[in-house]
Amino acid sequence: MKTLKRTLVSAMLLTALAAQAHSSHTGGIHTPANPAIDAAFDIVHTRIAKEGNYAVFHIAVAGKAGQSRPSKVGTLAGSTAFSYVWPTTIDPAAVGFDHNAGILAFAVTAHPDFDDTPLYDENGDGNLNNDGDLWHSHWVVLKPDDACGKGKLKVVDIAPGAKPALPRTWPGLPILIDSPGYSPVFNDSTLEVRVPFADLGGRADLGFDGVTAALRVNTSVHSPLLCVADVFKVASGALTLPGKLGQ
Template identity: 55%
Template structure:
C-alpha cells in the first residue's frame, strides 16, 4: 500500500498537477529489490522521443510481462496487473475533461474481462476475449478511501454524468481509454510507442514509474477498480522526478 508521503503527493498531484522535485531529463533509475517479484521490480523508467512517438519504457529485473493474474471466471473480484507511467499531463491531453486527476499511461493484463472492444489483439476474429494479453490504456487516477487507506482508484463516472471522453473509450463507467497502442514486453524491457499527435505534441511533462495490481470491486460498483497492491515506484514516492523533453 502507498506510504503516507506517497498519498500526500498523490493528493497534491490531483489538485495542482505536480510535486516538488528536481527534474531529470535523462536516466531515471531505481535500485533492485529482491523482495519484489522480478517481473515488477523497476530498475529504470524513462519516456523519450523517437521521431513522431513518445516511447514509454520500463526496465525490470527479469521476465517483463511474464507474470499475470490468475483467472477466477468472473468480473467481480478479478485482478488487473499493470505497468504504469503516472504523468503531469492534463487529462484533457487524451480527450477527457480537464483536470480530472492523475493522467497515467498503463499496460495491463487481466484474464477475466476484455476492455478493448475495438481491437482484436489475438487475431482470432473476436473482439471480446483477449484481456489476458498485455494492452494499453490511458487512465485517470484519484484517491478513494473506500479502496483502503491511502489508496488510488481509476476514477469512476457517475451514472448521471456525461463527461468528455476519448473516441476510443471502451464503454466502462470509468475514466479509461483504450487507444490500441501495441506494447512490447520482452526480457527486461516493457515498452510502448504513443503517437505524439495523440497527446498534443507536449513540449515537456513530468513522469514516474509504478508497477501495481488492481482489483474489480466485488459489487462491480463505485469504486469499480481500486489499486490494491503496489510492487514498486521508481521514485519511491510518486514525486514525478523525471522530465520528458522532445529534444
C-alpha cells in the same frame, strides 16, 4: 592466431552489447533492484523518450517483463489486473477527458477475466471480446479514494447520469479509461510502447514516474469500480513524478 582472433571478436561483441544495453537505460529514473519484489515487476529504469514523432514509454525490470499475469477467477467481480504504469503530469484533456479530471496515467495491463479493448482483436481469432489476458495499453485517470483503502488510488468512476468528456476509443466502462490500441513490446527485461507525440497534446515538458501494481475490480462491481489494490514498486519511491521527457 585463429584462437586470438576469435577471442578478440568475442570481446568486441560483448563490449558492443554492453554499450547497447547501457545506452538503452540512459536518462529517466534509475531505481535499485529489490529482491523482495517479484522480478517481473521490480522496476530498475523508467523513461519516456521522444523519437521523431513518437514518445517511447519504457520500463525495465530486474527479471523478465510481462512474465507474470493474474490468475483467472472466472468473474468480473473481484478479478485482478496486473499493470505497468507511467503516471504523468499531462492534463487528461490532452487525450479526451475533462480538464483536471485527475492524474493521467499510461498503463499496460493484463487481466484474464474481462476484455476492455472492444475495438481490437489482439489474439487475431476474430473475437473482439476475449483478449484481456494479453498485455494491452490504456489511458486512465486516477484519484485517491479511501474506499479502496486509506490513501489508495482508483480509476475515476463515472457517476450514473454524468456525461464527462471521453476519448473516442473509450471502451464503454463506467470509469475514466481509454483503450487507444498502442501495442506494447516486451523484450526480455524491457517493455516499450510507441505513442504518437501529437496524442500527448504536444507536451514537451511532461513529468512522469513508473509504477507496477495490481488493480482489483470491486466485488460489488460498483463505485469504486477499479481500485489500485497493491503497489509492487514506485520508481521514484514516493510518486513524485520526477522524470522529464527526453532527459
